[in-house]
Amino acid sequence: MELVRYLVFRGPFNSPNNAKIVKIRGVFLGGRHFEDSMSDPLRIVVAKPGLDGHDRGAKVVARTLRDAGHEVIYTGLRRTAQQIVETVRDEDARFLGLSSLSGAHNHLFPKVCELLVKEGLDDVVVFGGGIIPFEDRDLLFSCGMKAIFGPGTPTAEILDFIVKACEISDAGVGQNGEWHWDSSA
């Protein structure tokens, strides 16, 4: 039996007429059906900063976001913070997902956040994932990141985060908003 659930999806610009009823099929992977929604897809950059060469996680997340109806720009491996920020700028992305499994997240993620603000991209919502211990996360939230997803996070949770972040007006990396997502893993 197919599980079908409904949720209200708010479009990228948070305007009330962008609110659409979206049907999500399946347990984990969402499908934003074409005929159901006329709102513009979100543009999301998924990036791998630093020297870490493992991108299975980033690809799974990219795929999940794609299947939920978003436009995902994948940067490929071993990008510098500057390259990632320029990609976000040129692609006019509203979300940036950073993945790191190398342990260098405490250096790389804040660097990306800092450069985003410096470039005036303070309204971009930044989230991260990978091998990131819970005790490191408060530092990353204080840099303006809005969620950190560890191994074992259900992909549906990432989609819920995206929907929630769209509803919050000051979720951007440089907007000093209070809110962040508490992930289950």
Next chain:
Amino acid sequence: MRGEVLDLEIVSDAIKGDRRAIARVLSSLENRSLLLDQIKMEFPSIFSQPGQESWSSIAITGAPGVGKSCLIDKVLIEWASKGIKTALLAIDPSSPRTGGALLGDRVRITAIDNEEYKDLIYIRSIATRKSSGSAPVIVSDMVEFLSAIGWQRVIIETVGSGQSEVRCAAITDRIVVVEGPARGDGVQAEKAGLLELADAVIVNKSDISGASQHASEIRESFELGLGQTPPIILTSAVSGDGIKEASSILLKLEDTGRSKRAKWRERLLAEYERKILESDKLEEILENLAIGSMSIEDALKVLGDD
């Protein structure tokens, strides 16, 4: 409704060269929240500058896996080294089921990582969105805007397959078809299709055997037909052979004038498709078609009245 909000400040920042503003304007054009006509009305001067080159846009098209991205990467570097400002619009398909897209062309384009050239190169990934046919026409607005604000060449990398690539190619000033070795025998080259519209043909992967033979077959096929034979260039994006030559030929590419009618046919179809997709009545018509209260003929009549 579409096209009501025109944020003049963003447009004028984009004209001044602010990269984020350029990206924003392109998004607005893509979402149809800003129309090119509105920009033209507010900033007429940028669209009619003297000394503007006669052409700016070039489509690079061909089957999946022939090496379009790698080739474009090399061409971007060559053009940047000559000081030519080049924008690349890389098109990937949207899922017809969910509307989502994974845009991966940046993975293979490393030209922009070059510190020296990065200000001369702009890359934008574009999904085909709702219809393969509408993307090209919106891309043509983006191309016109980018050319107007000083990008001397705009390369469009088309989706690897399908009818849409002909459509997309038809909206640009020049069409380059990329071929590779082992793409079938001589009869394949004789078959009608995209090759007929080409202003240049690049046979990539010349490091693999069979490439030069394939190039000869293509040349023969052109020579049998009417009109001027376009340049046919052998390249290898891996070894760099032929890249310099190809880059300078593409920079100064002449319109072969082949199949003008075919090009206009594609443009007309693309525009017509856009007209249908942008019609206010579309949703209602689809609804009526789906429940069977309207026939296709009636629908066409209603659309034709617009």
